[in-house]
Amino acid sequence: MLTRVFTETRFVRRRHVLVGALSLCCAPLGIAQGQDSPQLARTLERAERYDAAFGPKPQPTARWLAGDRLVYSPTGKAPWTVIEAPSARVLQSEVDDAAVGGPGPAMGLPLGLASFGPGNSEPNASGPWMARIANGDLVVTDAAGKTRLQLSGAQNYEWGLAPRAWNYDRRFFMALRVDDRAIHRVPIVDYSSAVERVTYAPYPKTGTPVPVTELHIVDPTAGVARPVQLDTRDATIWFLGWRSTVAEALVMRLSRTGKRLDLFAIQGSGATRLLASDERPATFVGALDFTTMDWAWQVIQLPDQSGFLWMSERDGWRHVYHYGYDGALKKQVTSGAFPVHRVVHIDSARRQIHVVASGDSARPYDRHVYRVGLDGTGFTALTSTPGQHEPVFSSSGNFFIDSYSSLTQPQTVELRRTDGTLIKRLGQASTAPYADVGYTPPEPFRAKAADGTTDLYGVLYRPADFDSTKRYPVVDYIYAGPFIAVHQTTYAPSSAMHRIAASLAQMGFVVTMLDARGTPGRGKAFQDANYGRIGQIEIPDHVAVLRALARSRPYMDTTRAGIVGHSWGGYFALRGMLVAPDFFKVGYAGAPGDLTEAVSINEPNMGLLTSNQAGYAAGSNPGLASALRGKLKIMHGTSDVMAPLSTTMRMTQALIEANKTFDLLIMPGQPHGPAGAQGRYYREDVRRFMATHLLRDDVFETTRRHVP
Secondary structure, three states, rough: OOOOOOOOOOOOOOOOOEEEEEEOOOOOOOOOOOOHHHHHHHHHHHHHHHHHHOOOOOOOOOOOOOOOOOEEEEEOOOOEEEEEEOOOEEOOOOOOOOOOOOOOOOOOOOOOHOOOOOOOOOOOOOOOOOEEOOOOEEEEEEOOOEEEEEOEEEOOOOEEEEEEEOOOOOEEEEEEEEOOOOEHHHHHHHHOOOOOEEEEEEEOOOOOOOOOOEEEEEEEEOOOOEEEEOOOOOOEEEEEOOOOOEEEEEEEEEEEEOOOOEEEEEEOOEEEEEEEEEEOOOOOOOOHHHHOHHHHHHHEEEOOOOEEEEEEEEOOOEEEEOOOOOOOOEEEEEOOOOOOEEEEEEEEOOOEEEEEOOOOOOOOOOEEEEEEEEEOOOOEOOOOOOOOEEEEEEOOOOEEEEEEOOOOEEEEEEEOOOOOOOEEEEEEOHHHHHOOOOOOOOEEEEEEEOOOOOOEEEEEOOOOOOOOOOEEEEEEEOOOOOOOOOOOOOOOOOOHHHHHHHHHOOOOOOEEEEEEEOOOOHHHHHHHHOOOOOOOOOOHHHHHHHHHHHHHOOOOEEEEEEEEOOHHHHHHHHHHHHHHHOOOOEEEEOOOOOOOOOEEHHHHHHHOOOHHHHHHHHHHOOHHHHHHEEEEEEEEEEOOOOOOOOOHHHHHHHHOOOOOOOOEEEOOOOOOOOOOHHHHHHHHHHHHHHHHHHHHHHHHHHHHHOOO
């Protein structure tokens, strides 16, 4: 059920419906695959073209060069313009990629990782030692190529080198050995020939053993590898790097259940000492959003060696704390009823830091740039235009590039001084490619959760030829996974989920995307709302919001409501059909997961299976199979190693035993997210299924008769 991973996640691993210009009046919209009616075929093609319109587009891009100079291009590629930051004066035009260091990304490593230096596991060419991995063995050689140390690995118990492995004077490096021998393995069957082939993918499921990462300090001069004195069992480990002037490394450890996060200093002898920790026994400190993304911004070394910055939600909101290397807390740097997402710049001379935070309570999903002193004073907003702001500071720290977008403003790039003063708007993305297909950004909304108190936010997509006097079926495009907020907040769709939702609307639906209780970015209490009881509050929240929206929008026909989702969204699409069968009449669940899937996905949000059997049982979809009333389809790829096929096999078995009719699409050889031609087939199948069962009067009437 995992949808995105930072590349260094671990150093180991109605009767009349108008669609476009086409009026569909009581006509069958589809038959079987390859036999679509002309109306449906054209509608499917329209939706696919709409989806394709949101592929990669030229975007205004600025990148820093040395000496407070930057390059800008309205398309993100050559030709570039070289600009002097203080005056915004053009120094050079028509510059090619090679002259500005290639067409690489406008942003580098997160500051947390960048503060540990380059991610190079090898010594300098002039250094005396070379370390490499050969067939799972660790081999250290001298400058002449003579082996100084060789440590043998074994199958599923191999050696590796950590990123940023060597210390500052090249005396030591950090090696690791990962023990995968007890890990559950998922069988992947290759059906491409009559003689099936089976491979096995390591996949630690809920309640089963997890990999153990052993850390070793290697001293090539002494020819020894010293085990780090740290218990790494039932934990996720990140080697962050070495301090810049001291032979001491920093390592983070997150417990299996996510309830405790520790930062340790590791000395060359292998001895350890605790520098900082957070513990939340009743819920969790870090879950999947931490292990895939937020860990990279968790610790930042201060350039003046006065300590480090540590992120924590100990007061209910994610904030910045200043620690010394003696482990003593010096100051809580930021505070307030809002989250700080990350530190983006440190101004040592002024004793200030810059952060990205959601400090506007009226717009909790906006992200702005703020400045604050290390002593906690002077918290000041440097950006004010609504939207998602992404700053990149110059090497001098005197200027920053501000890239941002909102539902009303396309991608915009501005040059600002460090105090937030605008020097020049460099450019803004064109909206013409989107206007060509009739796109307008979705409508934002706010509504109450099922508890009647909590404000929830989302967006509503409508057909390009929307007519408020008509009645449209409603599709809830759901994700609801507890580690990411998904509703669109930028002018153009910024994820595949946004594109799918927007293109579905073009078939004659009103489509919603919502972030219910239990998702991140709104404080610890908001995210903890479903701790230990995933599956119990999310669908009630979605139904409550859809009913509220329909009361003020008569064009929304919630008597024809469908639900679609993939991955976590697949789990919740099933969930909606099973726990709200009187509301959702049609559902499509793509690659659905389950609460018995990966340890890292479930245990931090649910606790251990042995201690929360009731919660796991309550969140089980197969156990509710007998509740199905509407039209359901499930898709799964046979080579899925994120939400294994066994989840769908158990669900289908439960539906069969409950004597329920459903549709099933098995995609041979496809991973968690089918791509290319297979991906288009899947997208069209979703659209076809929803159109067939929500846009046809006779099908809707049949479904309605089954509802008491």
